[in-house]
Amino acid sequence: MKRDKDKEAVDQSRRALLRTGALFGGLMLLGGGAGNALATTVRLPMANGERPLARYPQKRALLVLTSRPVQLETPMAVFNQGVITPNDAFFVRWHLANVPTRIDGRRFTIRIHGRVKQPLELTPAQLASDFEPVELTAVCQCSGNSRGLFEPRVAGGQWANGAMGNAHWKGVRLREVLDKAGLRADAVQVRFNGAEGPTLPQIPDFMKSLDLDMARSEDVLIAYAMNGAPLPLLNGYPLRLVVPGWYATYWVKMLDEIEVLNHADQSFWTAKAYRVPANACGCLKPGEKNVPLVPISRMNVRSFITSVADGAQIPAGRKLEVRGIAFDGGFGIKRVLFSSDGGRHWLEARLGKDHGKYSFREWQASFRPHKGQSYSLLALAINTIGESQRFTPRWNPTGYLRNVVETVKVSAV
Amino acid sequence: MQHIGNRLGYRLASSIGCVFLALPIPAFALAFGAVTVKLPPAAELPGQPPSVAQACGICHSGDYITTQPPLTQQQWKSVATTMVNRYGCPISTQDIPIITKWLVKVNGKNR
Numbered sequence A: 001m002k003r004d005k006d007k008e009a010v011d012q013s014r015r016a017l018l019r020t021g022a023l024f025g026g027l028m029l030l031g032g033g034a035g036n037a038l039a040t041t042v043r044l045p046m047a048n049g050e051r052p053l054a055r056y057p058q059k060r061a062l063l064v065l066t067s068r069p070v071q072l073e074t075p076m077a078v079f080n081q082g083v084i085t086p087n088d089a090f091f092v093r094w095h096l097a098n099v100p101t102r103i104d105g106r107r108f109t110i111r112i113h114g115r116v117k118q119p120l121e122l123t124p125a126q127l128a129s130d131f132e133p134v135e136l137t138a139v140c141q142c143s144g145n146s147r148g149l150f151e152p153r154v155a156g157g158q159w160a161n162g163a164m165g166n167a168h169w170k171g172v173r174l175r176e177v178l179d180k181a182g183l184r185a186d187a188v189q190v191r192f193n194g195a196e197g198p199t200l201p202q203i204p205d206f207m208k209s210l211d212l213d214m215a216r217s218e219d220v221l222i223a224y225a226m227n228g229a230p231l232p233l234l235n236g237y238p239l240r241l242v243v244p245g246w247y248a249t250y251w252v253k254m255l256d257e258i259e260v261l262n263h264a265d266q267s268f269w270t271a272k273a274y275r276v277p278a279n280a281c282g283c284l285k286p287g288e289k290n291v292p293l294v295p296i297s298r299m300n301v302r303s304f305i306t307s308v309a310d311g312a313q314i315p316a317g318r319k320l321e322v323r324g325i326a327f328d329g330g331f332g333i334k335r336v337l338f339s340s341d342g343g344r345h346w347l348e349a350r351l352g353k354d355h356g357k358y359s360f361r362e363w364q365a366s367f368r369p370h371k372g373q374s375y376s377l378l379a380l381a382i383n384t385i386g387e388s389q390r391f392t393p394r395w396n397p398t399g400y401l402r403n404v405v406e407t408v409k410v411s412a413v
Numbered sequence B: 001m002q003h004i005g006n007r008l009g010y011r012l013a014s015s016i017g018c019v020f021l022a023l024p025i026p027a028f029a030l031a032f033g034a035v036t037v038k039l040p041p042a043a044e045l046p047g048q049p050p051s052v053a054q055a056c057g058i059c060h061s062g063d064y065i066t067t068q069p070p071l072t073q074q075q076w077k078s079v080a081t082t083m084v085n086r087y088g089c090p091i092s093t094q095d096i097p098i099i100t101k102w103l104v105k106v107n108g109k110n111r
Helices: A002-024 A034-038 A078-079 A124-130 A175-179 B001-014 B051-057 B073-087 B093-107
Strands: A042-043 A050-055 A061-066 A069-074 A102-104 A110-116 A120-122 A134-140 A164-173 A189-194 A207-211 A221-226 A240-242 A253-263 A276-277 A293-294 A302-305 A318-327 A333-339 A361-367 A376-382 A407-412 B034-036
Touching: A050 A240, A110 A175, A120 A124, A120 A175, A124 A164, A124 A221, A134 A240, A175 A221, A175 A253, A240 A293, A318 A333, A318 A376, A333 A361, B051 B093, B073 B093
Parallel strands: A110 A253
Antiparallel strands: A042 A050, A050 A061, A061 A069, A102 B034, A110 A120, A134 A164, A164 A221, A189 A207, A189 A253, A221 A240, A276 A293, A302 A318, A318 A361, A333 A376, A376 A407
């Protein structure tokens, strides 16, 4: 009885969602403003792309990919409002449903153990007071950002382009904490574990490892602040690993354990998951088997147009400023090229303020649209070592590494 | 069986939140206070799940299924098999065809 009633309610609300999706879809993607308050769903450009727009604790209304574990996507309009992604708009991605919903930051500790001379246990306040504070701006992007745009489609979290954000992080160098504990001579990897846990014991706990060289590199931080405030709980309060330039899978949230290993980590999320084809492209053909895999690591170069949405109508007869963002895996953006004719002609975009090599870089370009014409707007970023975006999308069965030049189609009225 | 699934699944998924209270913390003091959040309810399993499919709600909410692209029978079967082999979904392999049938019904693609 009860089940049937529940089901009916669910079906009804699903139908309602689909209706609103059809009405407000597309528009809402870059819309913002008054429309956002009305819409309860956004339709992302993919089959089954309807997403409830809902508020989660410490968050403004975001696109709900999944409710448990919580996965929330940032609407693209946010990236047009400033180079920094506000904490309450920052995307959320957990792997396991047992995420603590209460964290007492005074009692919380991080334990450093394994192949060290002196195991440590530190509170966030001790970290903040006993080590030199370091600040940097860096993009945190999910490995599977844009997975929903893969063709043919692949299983996994069906994100559009909003599983990324750029924040100003403050914390301490991981290296200094490791040195305080004192590495033993046989240390080779460092494994990170957060308070997130599985709902059944047989599910592998979420842990990630870095080779010692990477773990000891200059900019890898244990962050305790994000944009000048403590991290939102859903972004890993009170401590999160920050691995600038690398995909977010390594940015372990609610970080409470660091274990120094004398062997390569064999645990599931490092050894089996988050792997990409071991070729220069990181891609393969649908159906191709037995391709050697390597762990995903540094982000590739990407750019987005943020000031106009796909399908938008733009005013004709006067110069239109087009704005967007670009970023890469830590070499820094050198150039952004803009095309209003689907890539036949390109012009150099003007780059905005440099917030460091790990940050979003804003850019601007302009063109004069003519009444009745349609335009395919493209942005192409190139980093300081000459890497650029691809013109043909790469494919892999896990939906990682997308960095194709995206097209925004608009018509002038 | 059905009730075990229910207890582990929906209860767990929806009781993850507790008291709603997100303490406002002054931006610069960086006092590491206590933060408690209450999450909105978890999405339920779609359609009319057979009782053995209640297991699919133990580790994640129903929107894991509905947000996937429509998949073929073969692909859904492989998802269900992956859940068992990779993550230890507690169903017997005999239940996979029943679950696959349900998955195809709620989010299938003909080919």
